[in-house]
Amino acid sequence: MQGIGVIGKPNSGKSTFFASATLADVEIASYPFTTIEPNVGIGFVRGRCPCSLLEEPCGKCVDGTRMVPMKMVDVAGLVPGAHEGRGLGNEFLSEAMQLDGLLHIVDLSGKSDEEGRAVPQHDPNQDVAFIKNEVEEWIVGLMLRDWSRIRKGSDPIEKISDRLSGIRIEQGEVKKALLDLGYDEKKSNTWDLRKMASKLLEFSKPILICANKCDLVGRKDFENFKTKVKNAMPTSAMCELALRRGASLGYIDYSPGGSSFKVIREMTPKQRAGLDYIESFFETWINTGVQDAIEKMVYELLGMIAVYPVENENEFTDKDGNVLPDVFLVEKGTTAKGLAYKVHTDLGEKFIRAIDCKTGRVIGADHELKDGDVIKIAAGR
Ligand SMILES: Nc1nc2c(ncn2[C@@H]2O[C@H](COP(=O)(O)OP(=O)(O)O)[C@@H](O)[C@H]2O)c(=O)[nH]1
Numbered sequence: 001m002q003g004i005g006v007i008g009k010p011n012s013g014k015s016t017f018f019a020s021a022t023l024a025d026v027e028i029a030s031y032p033f034t035t036i037e038p039n040v041g042i043g044f045v046r047g048r049c050p051c052s053l054l055e056e057p058c059g060k061c062v063d064g065t066r067m068v069p070m071k072m073v074d075v076a077g078l079v080p081g082a083h084e085g086r087g088l089g090n091e092f093l094s095e096a097m098q099l100d101g102l103l104h105i106v107d108l109s110g111k112s113d114e115e116g117r118a119v120p121q122h123d124p125n126q127d128v129a130f131i132k133n134e135v136e137e138w139i140v141g142l143m144l145r146d147w148s149r150i151r152k153g154s155d156p157i158e159k160i161s162d163r164l165s166g167i168r169i170e171q172g173e174v175k176k177a178l179l180d181l182g183y184d185e186k187k188s189n190t191w192d193l194r195k196m197a198s199k200l201l202e203f204s205k206p207i208l209i210c211a212n213k214c215d216l217v218g219r220k221d222f223e224n225f226k227t228k229v230k231n232a233m234p235t236s237a238m239c240e241l242a243l244r245r246g247a248s249l250g251y252i253d254y255s256p257g258g259s260s261f262k263v264i265r266e267m268t269p270k271q272r273a274g275l276d277y278i279e280s281f282f283e284t285w286i287n288t289g290v291q292d293a294i295e296k297m298v299y300e301l302l303g304m305i306a307v308y309p310v311e312n313e314n315e316f317t318d319k320d321g322n323v324l325p326d327v328f329l330v331e332k333g334t335t336a337k338g339l340a341y342k343v344h345t346d347l348g349e350k351f352i353r354a355i356d357c358k359t360g361r362v363i364g365a366d367h368e369l370k371d372g373d374v375i376k377i378a379a380g381r
């Protein structure tokens with residue numbers, strides 16, 4: 001998995017969202033939850049830890065919840081005309097399109113225009129439309145670079161896939177998109193590149209709308225917004241960041257995705273006022289939505305599952321005795337051998353068989369893995 005990105009216009013809250021998502025006061029295996037480069041960091045999704053099957057807890061999960069790491073990228077702000085290079089839009093779009101899925105952070109408060117400048121009123125639906133437009137036009141531009149060659153002769157699917165391989169859109173996805181649009185290889189087809197771009201995005205680069213700054217509006221405003229943008233989730237990146245900072249500094253108990261927090265250390269009146277704001281936020285909203293949005297993207301829209309490779313099938317340990325040392329996010333449908341390749345190319349090449357450690361059963365190369373599987377891979381020398 002390459003990771004997920006946050007995109008949107010300037011000032012919608014992308015960096016706040018990214019900072020909150022990549023801040024956690026835990027360090028797991030080789031993944032400190034922190035920023036790798038200014039705009040690249042490690043976030044996580046929650047998973048049920050398989051250590052409940054062991055006599056002793058693994059020590060890496062919190063009450064049975066394991067944080068499964070995943071790369072996140074804070075893509076710089078996109079403005080209208082980005083696909084033509086406005087505001088370095090080309091570069092930013094090309095960075096975003098390397099990723100598996102995108103969270104589009106929309107400013108639901110309506111207090112900033114399409115360029116992120118403060119205004120009294122702005123319709124957030126317009127932002128959903130303009131970002132979609134920029135992303136689609138950028139893909140159209142990519143296909144156009146080769147279009148005369150693609151339309152001539154045979155195998156347009158293969159040629160389009162070639163053109164799009166740089167942004168990791170696979171041949172199967174191109175085929176699915178074209179068939180869905182009524183493409184028929186036996187007939188002469190008319191091509192609507194814009195519709196193709198839209199379909200390709202639908203099948204291979206899901207975009208989830210995060211209606212951010214929901215703390216500044218009421219539920220009704222969100223419901224209104226949602227009538228036009230079906231898959232939107234309400235988020236308050238600012239509240240999530242404050243909560244995670246408070247937790248990492250030891251002032252409060254809070255677990256990401258939670259619906260409350262508990263004060264555990266004395267604080268200044270200013271800090272207290274900040275928490276009062278969040279307390280009233282929780283009266284209207286179930287949670288900040290940040291963790292839920294990430295998990296909806298990873299588990300639902302991208303269809304990922306979390307699997308745990310180990311070396312000892314009874315103890316769930318690696319060769320040094322670390323319990324459940326690693327966890328990988330892989331696509332649904334990944335096989336035992338596929339996992340072996342993800343752990344190490346060598347392990348894939350020398351794969352003999354695997355063991356489903358929860359049941360103790362031997363499984364073959366083509367066995368499809370399930371979420372939460374603990375897998376031992378046996379390989380030759
Ligand atoms: N009230 C509120 N403000 C937010 C929220 N998220 C971000 N902001 C504020 O919006 C401004 C722009 O945020 P930033 O993350 O820098 O936006 P970016 O340009 O999209 O990266 C900052 O003042 C943030 O504190 C939110 O959920 N609620």
Ligand SMILES: [Mg+2]
Pocket residue numbers: 014015016076077
């Ligand atoms: Mg920013």
